[in-house]
Amino acid sequence: MTNIVLLKDNTYLIQISYIGINENTALLRASFEFIAHKTNNSFTYSSPFIKNTKNWKITKIGNNLFHYKNTINKDKINEFCKLTSAFDRKLKSTNKIIDYYCCDNLIELEKLIGVEYKADYNGRRESVWSSSYGNRKLIVFGNNNSNFDVFDPHDLFHDRLSLVIPRSKVNKPVDEGCAYLYGGSWGLSWKEIFKAFKEQIANNKSVDWTDIKENPVTFKTGNYTNPADYIVNALLVKKIEKEKGFSGVWELLNVGPFEKGNEKYYQTLEKLTGITKANYNNNVWELINNEK
Structure with a gap:
């Protein structure tokens, strides 16, 4: 643990680092931060992601929620949602809620979710990360798409399919x-x-x-x-x-x-x-x- 900060009663910001030694030289492999919540004599933990994006704007179209800092390309998200609906009809997919967060790049994406540094991502500028739970999915764009000016219909089909069948089971x-x-x-x-x-x-x-x-x-x-x-x-x-x-x-x-x-x-x-x-x-x- 490298730092702990009391944010408010029973809520703490925790910072940890993974450090190794090579020939008496300390090497930083990764550094993360997360939130600890104390309840009675136990702790639960959460990502700082919601805290870091609480002032972002939100545009909702159907079950698609677009989160962004300043402006969003309305024409492009309407086109995106139209194609999403077409794929969902093919797949007979209903009631799936997707949150899209539009970031500048991978560096911003990492900081938002609490990854201060990870050696595996050295030199990488762009990526898209996602996570699913039940009928809800989170997709974070870290690919120079902070205004949602572009999207890939090819990847969109993969995303919609993954909501109805695990990628590990599909051909x-x-x-x-x-x-x-x-x-x-x-x-x-x-x-x-x-x-x-x-x-x-x-x-x-x-x-x-x-x-x-x-x-x-x-x-x-x-x-x-x-x-x-x-x-x-x-x-x-x-x-x-x-x-x-x-x-x-x-x-x-x-x-x-x-x-x-x-x-x-x-x-x-x-x-x-x-x-x-x-x-x-x-x-x-x-x-x-x-x-x-």
Whole structure:
């Protein structure tokens, strides 16, 4: 413990540091602060986050609460909430309450939640942190978005899906396929991503998509890397949703985490589409050639 301050009766600010010794030199690994609340002969603890943001402004749209210091981009949050509602309808997600806090960068984000220093984050400028409890989720933007001028539809799908199924249980390639199809990626639309995929990967007619599912390959859009199998899954999601509705996509999302051989994945895919592991490659090529 490096400091303790009485804030008011039975409430204390606690500061602690994780310090090691290397060749007789003290090295600071991390430093945190939190609030201690004394009740009778015991203590409970809380983050200083609420205290540090108590004077922020709040704009509420439906179950979305946007917290910000000065101004908020009203047009952008309305666009965001419209897309949120569309994803929630697909996912049959209701009564989920989300608090969004808009920070300048990771440095501000850390200080707000009580992380004074942590060596793991040295040199990092941006990040987005989140936490869920029951039907409520907290998302803190530390990515130069203090006015909510931008958002990523791709990541928004992941966020909404995580409210109805734990990320550890979802099939990641299918999840990513949905996010690419519905939200593009890295600021590019689905059509732009698919064009890059065709030019860099699907231009080689000897590609075996069954092999690529087991041995991933990637392509570039700007400085970003995209797994080709995610694009294939986007095409399959599009086909399934057209033929079976989103309930079919939901079934494929729930086959469980990626596993070597993908047997559960292929069993469910065959049930939904008739595509088997044996004819997977030919069917994927057909989907690629038919995509406009």
